[in-house]
């Protein structure tokens with residue numbers, strides 16, 4: 001593949017990208033939704049496929065010249081179907097929220113009732129928050145976590161479902177660290193004849209890597225982004241039972257989107273191919289071991305973790321017991337080259353822009369090759385940064401330590 005050097009054509013943009021590359025090389029990425037796409041994924045992204053318009057689906061396009069694009073889209077579909085044992089897959093959604101919008105459009109009418117997890121309990125904006133299209137177009141009612149355990153209370157969920165009788169139940173999370181009882185969700189939905197929709201954006205890679213239970217054979221419809229634990233390009237996929245294939249495809253195009261991004265489709269095919277390899281199961285397993293090692297190390301230092309630990313790649317630290325809010329921790333950690341995202345804790349007394357916790361995830365550091373013993377070092381740096389958050393000299397010293405540590409684990413090139 002012929003790739004030209006950007007520096008030759010646009011040194012200004014090239015120099016900015018170079019600086020971001022250096023930042024990524026020298027800093028530790030603990031944002032739970034981020035990862036390092038492989039060079040093969042990035043090569044596909046920068047291919048000539050970006051030049052093409054291909055509204056429609058393989059064999060049924062609204063533009064000529066699509067026979068090769070049809071091959072790449074069909075390959076991506078077949079690979080993702082194999083990966084998740086899906087009956088039908090649509091690989092065109094541009095990202096997570098548009099994919100969720102297409103799912104709602106495929107199954108619901110505006111005003112229909114939907115049951116989703118509260119955002120401050122670990123749900124997602126597109127699961128019915130009032131400022132989001134989902135909350136404005138549909139009548140979302142919400143369930144929460146058990147305040148004692150920090151886990152989904154299936155009895156409470158059933159009670160709300162029976163009382164509210166929604167047309168769809170959403171099981172999907174962006175800050176929930178425990179295994180999901182997919183069969184339990186499905187049983188409750190069946191009692192009231194509701195559709196089941198799983199948003200597995202965060203955990204898709206762990207499911208593909210055979211570390212967590214797969215909802216695709218159980219649920220009516222499942223959507224996921226492709227760039228988090230799945231380690232592909234930024235984008236999304238919808239999978240569903242064959243009986244819903246037509247309505248899902250129609251909702252994506254022409255319902256929600258115009259032409260798909262074919263270079264991204266190719267990169268998705270590459271990522272699915274990578275995820276089908278046995279090494280990906282090892283990677284997924286290590287991601288979970290690392291998250292557990294890091295949460296254990298922080299618990300040993302007196303930090304409080306929502307639900308007491310993790311079964312997946314992430315966890316939420318409740319900082320209220322340490323006397324600070326998420327933003328302060330996020331800022332202190334950023335100063336020394338560690339990225340985390342502030343996060344609400346269940347029933348957070350603070351507002352969403354200034355919540356009480358931070359969310360930490362291990363997909364990216366695991367791609368770099370860090371293991372459980374390294375998580376103890378990371379926990380030491382996090383704790384040091386939080387304790388010394390007012391001490392700029394100490395933070396600078398810790399920044400050097402972080403960069404030194406990163407050099408031992410280069411991002412795979």
Ligand code: DSN
Pocket residue numbers: 032033096124174
């Ligand atoms: N923004 C993503 C996350 O960080 O979880 C979800 O959309």
